Amino acid sequence: MIVADGLEKTFWHRPNAKGVLGSFRALFSGVGSAKKAVESVSFAIEEGEFVGYLGPNGAGKSTTIKMLVGILHPSAGSVEVAGMSPQLQRREVAKKIGVVFGQRTQLWWDLPVRDSFEILQAMYQVDEKQYALAMERYDDLLELGSFINTPVRKLSLGQRMRADLAAALLHDPAILFLDEPTIGLDVVAKERIRGFLKEINRVERKTILLTTHDMDDIAELCQRIIVINHGKLVMDGSLSALREQIGLPTTCTVQFASTPQIQQIRGIERIETNGMQVQVFYDKRTISTPVILDEISKWGDPLDITLAEPEIEELIRRIY
Template identity: 50%
Template sequence: MSVIELENVSRAFTVSSRTGLRRTRREVRAVDGLSFTVEPGEVVGYIGPNGAGKSTTIKMLTGILVPTGGTIRVAGVDPSRNRMKLAKRIGVVFGQRTTLWWDLPLKDSFAVLQKMYGVPRARHAENLATFVELLNLGDLLDVPVRQLSLGQRMRGDIAAALLHDPEIVYLDEPTIGLDIISKARLREFLAEVNKERGTTIILTTHDLDDIEALCSRVMVIDHGRQVYDGTLAGLRASQSAPRTLVVDLASSLPAITVDGATVTKVDGPRQHLTFPTSTSAAPLVAQIAANYPLVDLSVAEPTIESIIARLYTAATPTP
C-alpha cells in the first residue's frame, strides 16, 4: 500500500490588497489539482522554483495545513485529522526552522525528543550512537544549539528527525550551509538510512546534486501543478536538451564545420559543439578526425540544471 496518496489536492489562500481607499481580495492557488502516490522506501526529489507550492504541499502532508480540496492520506490516515498520531510516524526538517531547543546543549534536545516520542531508552541510545558517528556530531553534543553553525545545526536537526524511527521523512534543503565534504557525507548517511531502514524520504532542494545522488524519482512542480513525475533519465529525455562535444585541436582555428552539430564556443584550440541528444556522437567524431587536427575530445551530457530550466520555461504560462 502506498505510504503517501494525494488525489486532486488544492490549497488556496486569500490575499488582500489596497488601492487608495479600496481594499480588494483575491484567491491564490498555491497547489492546484495535485495527484500522486509514494511507495514505501522510495526516495523522491520534490523540486520547483520558489513559490511553486513545494512547502505548501509538505505542510499539508504533515497536517499543518488543511487542503482546500481533494484528499490526502499519509501512512493510512488523514494528516490534518490525525496530527498527533501521525507525528510519531514521520520526521520533518523544515529548512532553516530548527526543531531543537535553542538554549539547550544538543544532547539535551535529543533527550527531550526521546521523552516526547516515547522511544525506548535502549533504542534511543542505539540510534543516537549511530547518528552521532555517521553525522560527526560527537564534538557538538555539549554545545548549545544557538552556538552551532547552520551546517552543524542542520546535521543535528536531521538526527533529531530520525531518532524515533519514522517511516517517512520530509527534508527541506538538508545540505544547506554544508561544505562539499559534509554534503557528501550527509548524502551517504541518507542513502544508508534509506537502504538499511527502508525509510521513505521526500526531499525538497535547490541543490540538484542532492537529487542526482539520492533520488530514484523526481517530481517537478510549478505554479502549484505537477509538470513532471518520473526518473532523472526520463526527465532528460523529455526535454531533448542538447549534448555538448568538447573538441581539443592541435592549434587554434576558426569555428569548425561539422554536419549535425553547431559550434557554440571557441576558446583557443578548444571548441564546444552542441548536438541533439538523440544523435550518436560517433559520426561527428569521425568527421572531425578526418578533417581537423584532433588531439582530444569528450562528450558532456546536459546538466540537470539546464534540463530543469527548460522544463520551467515550457511550463510557465504565456502572459
C-alpha cells in the same frame, strides 16, 4: 507510502487597512481575493524512493509539504501518508514520519543537544534500547559527539542541521520530509549531509521527499524528480527522462594535436572552435554519440575527448 490526489490549497488574502478599527473592518468585511498556492497536484511515492520536489520560490513546494505532514489542511483533494490521513490521524502519522525544515529547528534553543534528544525520546516514547542504538548509529554517521553537550544556540549551521536530522530520525520513522536541508551550508557540510542521506536511503530504506534549490542535491541524491510551478505539477520522472523531454544538446569537446579540418555533420545543432579545441553540440535523440565520434575522428588527430550532458540547472530553468 505517500499519495497526493488532486491536492489543492487556497489562501484568502484581505487588503491591508490602517489602524485597529480598520483591521477589524477588513477582517469581517468579506472583501479580499483567493489565491491558489497548490492546484490539482497528484503523485504517489513508493517505499524506499528518494524524490526531489522542485520549483521556483512561491511555486507551492513548502505548502505541499505542510499538507503532507498535517500542518495544513487541503482545500480540496486528499493526502495519505503510510496509509493514513495526516489531518485526521495526526498522532499516528507523526510516529511514521520525520520532518526537517532547513530554516527552522525542532531543537530547544538554550538546551544542550543531548537534552533535546532526550525530550524527543520521551515525546515519541522511544525505549532505552532503541534510543541507544539510534544515538550510536547517528553519532557514527553524523559525528554528533563533538557538540552533543553544546547548547543549540552555540552550534554552527552545519552542526545544527546534523543535529536536526538525527532528531527527526530518533523514533525510526519510515518517511523523511526534508525542506531545504542544505540551505546556507558550506561545501563540506553539504557533502556530509548528502552522504548521510544516501546511507539511510540505501541501508535503512527510508522513503525521502526533498525540496531544494541546490541542483547538486538533486543530481547526487534523487532517483526521481517532481517539478511544480505556479502551484501545478509540470513534470514527474527521472532525471534522464527530464533530459529527454527538454532535449538540450549533449556537448562533445575535442582537443586536436593540430588544426582540425572541420566538416559539417548532418543532424548536429552547432560547432564552436577555439584554436585546436572543438565543441560539437548535438541531440542524442536524432544522432548517436558513436556516429559523432566517428565523424570527428576524420577531422584530425584527437588528443582528448570529453562528453558532457546538459547541466541540471539549465534543464530546470527551461521547465520554469
